[in-house]
Amino acid sequence: MTPEMLQIVFMLVILGGMFFFMYRSQKKQQKKETEMRNSIEIGDEVTTIGGIVGRVVALKEDTFVLETGSDRVKIRFRRTAIGSVNKLDMDAGSENK
CATH class of the missing domain: 1.20.5 (Single alpha-helices involved in coiled-coils or other helix-helix interfaces)
Structure with a gap:
């Protein structure tokens, strides 16, 4: 070569x-x-790719319903719109007792 x-x-x-x-x-x-x-579950805090933050209140196959703020507005999103997930920690409150 x-x-x-x-x-x-x-x-x-x-x-x-x-x-x-x-x-x-x-x-x-x-x-x-x-x-x-x-891996999202009801009660998890989710931030969408558009910046909307709220708690998951309902799940379907390819969508989820997000509850935002104290006025409890509910918005449906596709799962692909999830930017990040903060898992609901049920054990955090019981450790301090």
């Missing part, structure tokens, strides 16, 4: 490795987000 051919092969190997690692990390992140969205 000529030196030019070796350089081309080396560049292709490097580009292939970079693509593989980027694809792998993207799949990991996507799997983590899917698990988070599927």
